[in-house]
Amino acid sequence: MYDLLIKEGRAIDPSQNIDDKLDIAISGGKISKVAKDIPAQESRQVIDARDKIVTPGLIDMHCHACGGLINICVEPDTAGVKQGVTTVADGGSTGQAIFGGFPKYVIPSSHTTVFCFLHLGSQGLSIMPELRDWEEIDLDATAATIDSNRDVIKGVKLRLVGNIMESAGVKVVKMAKKIAGKFDLPIMIHIGDVQKRVSPTLTQEILPLLESGDILSHVFTAKHGGILRSDGTVLPELKEASERGVVLDVAHGWLNFSFETARGCLDQGVLPATVSSDLTIPSLTTRTYGLTVTMSKLMALGLSLEQLIQMTTTNPARALSIEDSKGSLKPGRDADISILEILSGAWNLEDTEQEIMQVSKLISPSLTIKSGELIPPQLVAQPQPAD
Ligand SMILES: [Zn+2]
Numbered sequence: 016m017y018d019l020l021i022k023e024g025r026a027i028d029p030s031q032n033i034d035d036k037l038d039i040a041i042s043g044g045k046i047s048k049v050a051k052d053i054p055a056q057e058s059r060q061v062i063d064a065r066d067k068i069v070t071p072g073l074i075d076m077h078c079h080a081c082g083g084l085i086n087i088c089v090e091p092d093t094a095g096v097k098q099g100v101t102t103v104a105d106g107g108s109t110g111q112a113i114f115g116g117f118p119k120y121v122i123p124s125s126h127t128t129v130f131c132f133l134h135l136g137s138q139g140l141s142i143m144p145e146l147r148d149w150e151e152i153d154l155d156a157t158a159a160t161i162d163s164n165r166d167v168i169k170g171v172k173l174r175l176v177g178n179i180m181e182s183a184g185v186k187v188v189k190m191a192k193k194i195a196g197k198f199d200l201p202i203m204i205h206i207g208d209v210q211k212r213v214s215p216t217l218t219q220e221i222l223p224l225l226e227s228g229d230i231l232s233h234v235f236t237a238k239h240g241g242i243l244r245s246d247g248t249v250l251p252e253l254k255e256a257s258e259r260g261v262v263l264d265v266a267h268g269w270l271n272f273s274f275e276t277a278r279g280c281l282d283q284g285v286l287p288a289t290v291s292s293d294l295t296i297p298s299l300t301t302r303t304y305g306l307t308v309t310m311s312k313l314m315a316l317g318l319s320l321e322q323l324i325q326m327t328t329t330n331p332a333r334a335l336s337i338e339d340s341k342g343s344l345k346p347g348r349d350a351d352i353s354i355l356e357i358l359s360g361a362w363n364l365e366d367t368e369q370e371i372m373q374v375s376k377l378i379s380p381s382l383t384i385k386s387g388e389l390i391p392p393q394l395v396a397q398p399q400p401a402d
Contacts, residue, residue: 017042017058018387024064024354028071029325030332030343039069041350044387049344062389064354067381070324071342072101072351074331075306077203077232077266077291080105080129084116085141087295094294095127097393098305099380101351102341104331105131106203106232106266106293107172110139111153111160118167126385128351130335132172132203133161135191144177144210146187151179154194161198169335170230171195174205175221175240181212188221192229201228201262201334207236207271218242222252227260230334234263234287235280237273237368242280249283257285262334265326267309267367268293269302274366277316286318289334290326300396302365307355307378308398312364315374320357323378352384361401373401 017040026037026049038053039046055061075094082090085108095103109117114133122129136146137153145151161168173191175184188204195202204225206218214220218240225231231253234242242253257263265272265287280286290313292298292306303309310323318326332342340349358377365371377398383390 017047019060019062019384020053020055020058021062021064021069021352021354022055024067024069026069026344027321027324028344029321030071030329031345033344034321039344039352041384041387044350046344046346046348046350048346062382066356068355068357070353070355071328071344072385073099073306073327073353074102074335074342075100075291076104076289076331076334077106077264078103078294079108081108081117081121084109084113084121085139087140089294089296089299091121091125091127091129093299093395094292094305095125096383096385096390098307099353099355099383099392100127100306101353101383101385102128102130104169104335105129107132107134108140110134110137111156112137113139113141114160114164118164122167126390130167130169132170133157133168134172135187145174146177146179148178152190154190157194158197161200165198170201170203172203175213175217176205176208176210177212180217184213184217185220188224192224201230203230203232205232206240206242207233207238208240209238209270211239213240215239219250219252222250222256225256225261228262228334230262230264231256232264232266233268233271235265235273235277236271237276238271241276243276247279249280249285254285262288264289264291265309265313266291266293267303269295269298270367272366273368274316274370274372275368277313281317287326289331290323302367304397307380308364311374311376311378312372314376314378315364315372350384350387353380354382355379356381362398363401364398
């Protein structure tokens with residue numbers, strides 16, 4: 016007898032090349048079976064998923080999810096299970112000096128699975144721009160924090176903004192690479208400098224340092240340090256990085272997602288590997304909202320639903336090295352499942368450069384299954400239909 020059976024949904028699982036009407040059976044918090052016509056009487060509980068899309072639990076690989084520790088951060092469940100996302104990774108809100116609250120308070124109070132990227136700066140994003148001077152970097156303490164939290168910390172975060180980056184950008188990126196490399200972890204690099212202080216060629220200079228698995232955040236930013244040259248062509252260093260396995264991540268956020276940059280990249284064949292929201296308190300109620308709205312924007316820009324599911328399941332699972340338990344509907348994997356619907360209508364969606372695009376489809380969470388438990392959506396805000 017199964018605990019739960021999801022019947023007749025359109026199952027999309029890029030990890031197994033599945034896109035078909037299939038039933039999914041769950042037992043003991045794990046996926047038991049994916050097949051056609053599993054009899055309803057074989058399960059204690061049955062969910063009718065007709066006209067819905069059933070995917071591995073969505074993964075938001077970059078949001079700011081240590082609510083209560085840092086003022087810009089949302090609660091993990093607000094970015095997570097309450098909006099159809101079963102796993103989130105915090106993109107460097109904390110550094111070693113304040114990381115302790117993360118496993119002690121944030122993770123135990125969340126249904127959503129939470130990982131994080133540890134900021135190279137000891138104070139994380141508690142002061143922005145961070146890394147005002149070298150005293151904020153303590154390599155020994157950072158290494159000790161990573162060493163004792165290997166199960167939570169998935170990489171080292173660094174933003175190409177502020178004082179130290181202005182004076183010694185490449186050197187600091189090398190420091191982050193070195194410390195992450197000690198633990199065989201990737202680095203996550205933020206591009207997009209609102210204050211326009213770092214060298215205009217810094218992004219170009221650091222791209223060759225990134226290896227397969229390292230993450231470039233805000234690939235579609237229109238801010239200083241972005242990946243389009245003045246003639247609109249993509250930096251050749253970016254194409255090379257993508258080809259050798261550097262993860263190009265969307266990380267929409269409050270300031271770093273431009274429809275125009277995205278169109279320019281997509282037209283030149285440069286696709287993101289992962290789609291993430293970079294959600295914070297200000298962007299939760301306008302502009303960004305969360306992962307499914309970010310996906311909806313990219314669907315309007317021409318990416319297919321299948322591509323978007325891959326960019327929010329299989330690909331981030333690999334980037335976070337959790338593909339053995341998450342990001343797939345294979346039997347034995349955690350029963351983290353997102354049931355989504357595609358709403359039809361008209362919505363005006365805004366990027367971070369005041370461009371408004373009217374879209375006719377909105378990807379919307381219908382039900383979240385987290386380790387076999389049913390969690391209905393509790394959205395703080397969503398885009399309002401256009402008049
Ligand atoms: Zn961020």
